[in-house]
Each structure stands twice: as structure tokens, then as C-alpha cells.
Amino acid sequence: MRHNFIDRYAALDSPLHLLEARTKILAFTGLIVAVLFIPVDSGILFFVYFFATAVLMGISQVPLGYIVGRTLFILPFIVLASLAAPWHGYMEVGALFIRAVLCLMLLILLTNTTRFVELLRGLKKFGFPQILVMNLSFLYRYLFVLTEEAMRMKQARDCRRVGRAPFRKELKILSSMLGTLLIRSFEHAERMHSAMLSRGYSGDFPLISRRRFSWNDLAFLCGVAVFITSTFGLR
Amino acid sequence: MTDYAVRITRLSYTYPDGTKALEGIDLDVLVGERIAIVGPSGAGKSTLLLHLNGILTGTGSVKIMGSNLEESNLKEIRKEVGLLFQDPNDQLFCPTVYEDVAFGPLNLSVPAAEIPRRVDKALNDAGLDHSIGSRSSHHLSLGERRRVSLATVLVMEPAILGMDEPTSNLDPRNRRHLIEVVSGLKATLIIATHDLELVLDVCSRTVLMDQGKIWADGETHDMLANAGLMGKHGLEVPLSLRSGVRST
Amino acid sequence: MHIPDGFLTNRLALSLDVVSGATVLYAARRVKVDLSGRMVPLMGVLAAFVFIAQMLNFPVLGGTSGHLIGGSLLAILLGPMAGFLTMTTVVIAQALFLQDGGLVALGANIFNIAAITCFSGYAVFRLLGGASAKGKRLLVAGFLSGWASLMFSSAFCALQIALSGAIPLSVGLTTMLGYHAAVGIIEGLLTAGVLSFLLKVRPDLMKVNGSANFGLADWAGALIFVAMPAAILAYAGSSRLPDPLEKLLAGSPLLISGAAPEELSSAARMTDYLIRAAVFIVLVALGFLAGFIARRRSVKP
Numbered sequence A: 001m002r003h004n005f006i007d008r009y010a011a012l013d014s015p016l017h018l019l020e021a022r023t024k025i026l027a028f029t030g031l032i033v034a035v036l037f038i039p040v041d042s043g044i045l046f047f048v049y050f051f052a053t054a055v056l057m058g059i060s061q062v063p064l065g066y067i068v069g070r071t072l073f074i075l076p077f078i079v080l081a082s083l084a085a086p087w088h089g090y091m092e093v094g095a096l097f098i099r100a101v102l103c104l105m106l107l108i109l110l111t112n113t114t115r116f117v118e119l120l121r122g123l124k125k126f127g128f129p130q131i132l133v134m135n136l137s138f139l140y141r142y143l144f145v146l147t148e149e150a151m152r153m154k155q156a157r158d159c160r161r162v163g164r165a166p167f168r169k170e171l172k173i174l175s176s177m178l179g180t181l182l183i184r185s186f187e188h189a190e191r192m193h194s195a196m197l198s199r200g201y202s203g204d205f206p207l208i209s210r211r212r213f214s215w216n217d218l219a220f221l222c223g224v225a226v227f228i229t230s231t232f233g234l235r
Numbered sequence B: 001m002t003d004y005a006v007r008i009t010r011l012s013y014t015y016p017d018g019t020k021a022l023e024g025i026d027l028d029v030l031v032g033e034r035i036a037i038v039g040p041s042g043a044g045k046s047t048l049l050l051h052l053n054g055i056l057t058g059t060g061s062v063k064i065m066g067s068n069l070e071e072s073n074l075k076e077i078r079k080e081v082g083l084l085f086q087d088p089n090d091q092l093f094c095p096t097v098y099e100d101v102a103f104g105p106l107n108l109s110v111p112a113a114e115i116p117r118r119v120d121k122a123l124n125d126a127g128l129d130h131s132i133g134s135r136s137s138h139h140l141s142l143g144e145r146r147r148v149s150l151a152t153v154l155v156m157e158p159a160i161l162g163m164d165e166p167t168s169n170l171d172p173r174n175r176r177h178l179i180e181v182v183s184g185l186k187a188t189l190i191i192a193t194h195d196l197e198l199v200l201d202v203c204s205r206t207v208l209m210d211q212g213k214i215w216a217d218g219e220t221h222d223m224l225a226n227a228g229l230m231g232k233h234g235l236e237v238p239l240s241l242r243s244g245v246r247s248t
Numbered sequence C: 001m002h003i004p005d006g007f008l009t010n011r012l013a014l015s016l017d018v019v020s021g022a023t024v025l026y027a028a029r030r031v032k033v034d035l036s037g038r039m040v041p042l043m044g045v046l047a048a049f050v051f052i053a054q055m056l057n058f059p060v061l062g063g064t065s066g067h068l069i070g071g072s073l074l075a076i077l078l079g080p081m082a083g084f085l086t087m088t089t090v091v092i093a094q095a096l097f098l099q100d101g102g103l104v105a106l107g108a109n110i111f112n113i114a115a116i117t118c119f120s121g122y123a124v125f126r127l128l129g130g131a132s133a134k135g136k137r138l139l140v141a142g143f144l145s146g147w148a149s150l151m152f153s154s155a156f157c158a159l160q161i162a163l164s165g166a167i168p169l170s171v172g173l174t175t176m177l178g179y180h181a182a183v184g185i186i187e188g189l190l191t192a193g194v195l196s197f198l199l200k201v202r203p204d205l206m207k208v209n210g211s212a213n214f215g216l217a218d219w220a221g222a223l224i225f226v227a228m229p230a231a232i233l234a235y236a237g238s239s240r241l242p243d244p245l246e247k248l249l250a251g252s253p254l255l256i257s258g259a260a261p262e263e264l265s266s267a268a269r270m271t272d273y274l275i276r277a278a279v280f281i282v283l284v285a286l287g288f289l290a291g292f293i294a295r296r297r298s299v300k301p
Helices: A021-036 A043-060 A064-082 A090-112 A116-125 A130-159 A167-198 A215-233 B045-051 B071-080 B097-107 B115-125 B130-134 B142-154 B172-183 B196-202 B220-225 B227-232 C010-034 C039-053 C071-078 C080-098 C106-127 C135-163 C169-201 C203-207 C216-238 C246-251 C266-298
Strands: B004-014 B020-030 B034-038 B059-064 B081-084 B160-164 B188-192 B205-210 B213-219
Touching: A021 A043, A021 A090, A021 A116, A021 A215, A043 A090, A043 A215, A064 A090, A090 C080, A116 A130, A116 C080, A130 A167, A130 C010, A130 C039, A130 C080, A167 B081, A167 C039, A167 C169, B004 B045, B004 B188, B020 B045, B020 B188, B020 B213, B034 B045, B034 B196, B045 B160, B045 B188, B071 B081, B081 B142, B097 B115, B097 B130, B097 B142, B115 B130, B115 B142, B142 B172, B172 B196, B188 B196, B196 B220, B205 B220, B213 B220, B220 B227, C010 C080, C010 C106, C010 C135, C039 C071, C039 C080, C071 C080, C071 C106, C071 C135, C071 C169, C080 C106, C106 C135, C135 C169, C169 C203
Parallel strands: B034 B188, B034 B205, B081 B160, B160 B188
Antiparallel strands: B004 B020, B004 B059, B205 B213
16 A cells, blocks of 8 residues: 555646646636536537547647556446446437546546645645544645555564464454554544644644735636636537 | 753653653753763653753743743744654654655745755755655655654754654665764754663763663763663663773 | 446436535534544544455455445444545545546535445444443444444435436335345454454544534534435426436336336336335434434433
8 A cells, every 4th residue: 555646746847837826726616527527418519529638648648558547546436337328328328428537537637736735725726624624634644654654563463373364363363453443543643733732833834835816727717617608608 | 141052950751651751850951062861771762852842841940041931932943953853753744754854944924036055955965866856755765764854853943953853764875974973063952862882972961860860961982881870770881981992 | 335436317326426525524624623633634544544454354254345435424423424425535536537427426525435334333322322331332333333334325326216217216216125125234244343353452543522512513414415405306306307317217117116117107107116216215304313312311412
């Protein structure tokens, strides 16, 4: 269990990467919502949005193989949904498939062109509840700490067993691992709280952004807005 | 008229589960003094440090720079007393180093324009380059994390600095670097540690704690060279004193 | 169980976004007032814990594996509100880091995986007297709380998917509930296992839960909480305004009641859905009510 899924391609510097987080959050959310509202029978619109997504993928420099690989995860759901195809009609299921894939790709683009830290700062500026922003921030920070501890425990466990133990034993082992990790979590939180108090914590949490909203951001947003309104307007 | 940074009188503390952590601690520290607190594990060293800024409150009195520690003045006290905890992971909880160091001043309502300068100064004082600000702490080595943790405390410009095992788990080079940084600090220092060589390098006065009580309080060299006293409390005379490497 | 974008009707997804958003805001208010400061770092670190725990797979028969979801465990340890916020954090992180679950579908996923698991798990735990129990009783309460949380959660998930027309309700419910009845055993066992470990090593942590009192108002709230959104779901699915996926239902026969396809008009089918949904809600509410009455009778709070 590695933690290289966070910010894997976020350090590239394509034009998309350089945009401010808020811009991308707005733009991609807008595109995802637009895709979800494409009517079933409008093949042209599907094609147009597919093309737009492909363009964005190209600009982003995120490896195509990676995006396609991640999109494959949606397959089981598609399979299940298409079991209902004989009744619904293949066009409807096809529409569902394309919509789902496009939305997923857009989400992948959003999260892989923005460092998680920047994403959080953007959310905070949008008025996301303070408590969630802090939680996400701590989750991000402690994911690495706890993953290391969990890996060490797993290795220690693996050193001491041969083959697969009976169900009850496995259960006990996993419960103790989880329990130990849980206790360590509580201890970390306790100490973190002491450290926060020592530095004057009283509820505020800094997320200082250095990226400023620039003309590029405005241009991109306007571009996306025009795109969405014109494609739906012309329908 | 001597200025006391810290005056602790008959401080006792019992944990919620009943274990006595501190019993009748009396300790006076002058402004600018550098004292070490040594003792076996579980002696109560860390617990004592936590009383310096009100994280823990026991019975007895704690006076910081002349003021009693009370609920109402905790904010001012925490500006005066900086605590460096043992595990850097628990002190670095912001997404980037810059935010971690800026955390303290922001809570103290330092004006926004002032903050970058303070952060840079603190990073410098801790022996770090300003460019480390944009990095995330999990990408740093332990030595760097220790120094960043120190910076997060130094940035508040405290008069008194409490440290819990500052050199633990550091490789020799990082350890040496940290000792250099610490030696250059102007604050009153109270260092709880097992690293007796560090004590000899930095602290002129040493307090020996065991089982929640203070057993000895005096000049560092004399105390640490006293084999009988050290042995009685689960410690050893440091190597450099034994082999006669150090002269003072 | 994380629903990607595109599988729910837009009306449904957006309604759930509103419901989940409101619940988050409410919970944020409650937690801030109840517990000053300590809870915040704790929720964050435990969110990391749950995130990791959900990735630690536990081999079950054959090649399949299960893992701990953690909703009821968190609710038991932190109280339902804080537990809910922590799970919400995990769900959001999973969407952002792993793209597990869609963006517009976030509301639905928060509802199923955070809200329902925490609140139902906590309610079951309290119903069984878990809060004041020791030993075997605590473990049983923990087990059933974990198991039930998955059952309720998957039931709502099936309901949402059915209302979106992708899979008929009867089929959806049977498969979801059936599958999760088995997986829920793992959840229950692990929840009980971790609780028992905690009890042995750090019993003081079991008392972190600050909301020891779960009064009548909270029970009423819990009932309304379960019934209302479900009613909203049903209404949301039944509106006549144009909606892309509604065309799925309009012309295509879904064999939900065994009747021949030509005999069912879309209105009749929707009524059928509504009735089933209503029955489900009423059953759940009755269950809580019965348990509540039984508890008032037997154990003095």
C-alpha cells in the first residue's frame, strides 16, 4: 500500500497546472455538470465534450495510460448497468457509459493538475466548512505518518507467520493491528493538540496561498463558460 | 534583584488514572540560564515541561516571568514559553513548512505583512534555508524535521524554551548541527534529555529527576561526574568525563 | 459502494448533495459547540486511520477480501456527529485522491457511507445498551452495530440506484443486502475486535465519546433523519419534469412486479417504486421505534 497516488502528476507544469486552484475547481465542476446534462439522444454533444476532454488531457501532460488505467475502475459498474440493457435500450446504456467515463476523466484531470494542498486552499476560499478543511489537511499530513507505521507493523507481522493462518487467527491479528494503529492515532492527536495549544491555537488554521488569480485564469474560465453555454444553447 | 524566568513551588501532578507523575517539585530558573533535566525514563521530565505553559495543571504554583499561570493569561504565557516536543511529526501538522512556521504568529495576531520576515528569520535561526518553506514535512529527513519544529517554536520569539529530547534519533552530523543551533539561542533554556554529552556542552546547571521528584540540583560537571549519584538513579557518568576527555 | 458520476439521475444526485451539505453544516455546528479544540486534531488523524484501514484487506474464503469501513466504530468512539464528519472527510479524500466515487455524486456517497453508517451504527449500538456495557455485551453491540450499518447503507444505495432506473429495486435490494449481509459480518467482527482490543489496552479511550446523552429529541431527529431524506429521494425520483435518465423509464419496461411489460405505464411503475420505498422507510422507522420503547422499558439511562 503505497502513497504515491497523491499528487502523482501534480508537480508537472503544463498550462493547466499553472492555473489557480479555484479556477480549475469551477471549470471542471462546470464541465462535469454539463456532461451530466447532455441528453441521451444528442450524439453530437457527446462527441463535442469528448473532444474537449481529450484536448484538456493533451494540454495537461498527464500520461494517457494513467488516465485510461484509472478509468478502467469504472468498468464493473458499467457491466452491471449494461445488464439492464435489453430492457433500456443500448443507446441509453451507451449514453450512461460515455457520461460516466467523461466525468471520471474530468475528475482525474482536476485532481492531477492541482496539488492537494492547493486544492484545499481553493476550497477554503470558496467557503468550505473550516472543520472539513482542517480534517482534510490533517488526513493528508497523517496519511504518510500512519502508513509508515502500518507498513512497519505489517512487516513485523509478516516476519512472524508462515502461510495463511485460520480465519479466527487472521481476524485477531488484523484487529490488533487496527487497534494498535488506532491507539497510535489517538496518541498522535493528543500530542498534536498539545503542540497546537503551545503555539496559541484557538480555532484558526492557516492555509496560505501564494498563487494569485491571473489573466490566464480569467481567460480559461471565460473559455469554459462560453463553451458550455454555446454547446447547450445550440442544442 | 534577580530575575526569575521560572519559579515552580511544590508542584505535584497525578494522571487521571492515578499514577503520580510529579511530587513536590521546587525549581527556580533565572533569566538566561541554561539548565538540563536528566533522569531515567518515566522520571517525569516531559510531564514537568508540559506544566510550563499550562498544557497540564497540577497543584502548587508555577510562575512564568513573575506571573502566575492561570486560565486567563495562558495566551500570553504561551507566547513567552516555547515547547519543543520529542516527536517532530506531531508538531508539523500543516500542509507545508511555511504554514507550520507561520501557525504560531498567526495565532498571536501578528500582522500579515510581518509574517514572511518572521518565518524567514526563524528558519534561519534554526539553520534552514528559506526555500524549505514550500516543501511538505513528510518529504523531509528527521534532522530537517527537527529543525523545522524548532523553527515553529522560535518564530514566536519566546523568552523561555523547553525542549524534550532534542537530539534523540539524530545522526551525528545533524546532532552536532542542532547543538550548534541551540548553543546560539538567547532564550532561557530548559532541556530534558538522555544525551549527557549535550548537557555538558550546553547547560551549566543540571537537575536530576527520578520518580517525580528532584533529587539533585547543581553544577553540571560535578553532578554528572558523581558516579554514585548517577548510578543510583539509573544513569551513567558520561564517557567524556570518565576517560578524562573533558577538563571543565 | 462508491457511486461514480452518471449513474444517478441528476435530480437525485443534486438533492442528495443538498441533504449531505446541510447535514455537514449541522454536524460542524454541533461538534464545535460540544467539544472545544480536542476533537479537531482527533478527527483528522482518525480520518487518516480510516482511510488506511479501508485499504487493509482481510482475506475471506476464496480470493475475495473484505475490509473495515469504520463508520459505526467511529460513531461509537467519537459520537455520531464527529464520527460523521470524520467519515465525510474520508469520502471526500477518496474522491479526490483515488477518484473513488464521483464529484456530483459526492452527496450520495457521503449520505450512504458517512451519514447512514455512522447514525444507524450508533443508534443500534445505543439501542443494545452498548454505551454502558462491558465485556460480551459490548462486543455483541459492536458487532451488530457494524453489521447493521452496512445493511442500512447498502439498502439506501440500492434505493438510489433503483430510483435512477438503472437496476430494479427488488433486484437491487436483494443483491445489495445479500452481499452486504456477508461483508457486514466482517465489519461487525472487526468493529467488535477493535473495541475489545481497546478495552484491554486503553479503556480510557472508550470514553472519548462526549455525547453521553442521546435524549428523546435526538431519537426523534434520528427517525426524521432516516425518513425525510428517503422521502426526498422518492419524491425526487418521481417528478415529471424532463430529465435525461427519465427517458430510460418512460419507454422501457422494467420487470419489477412480474407483470407483463406492456401492462405497466410509467406512472404505475413510479407508484410501485414509491410504495416499496415507503414500506422500507416505515419498516426502518418501526424498527427504531420498537427498539426505543424496549430500551426505555428495560434499561434505565
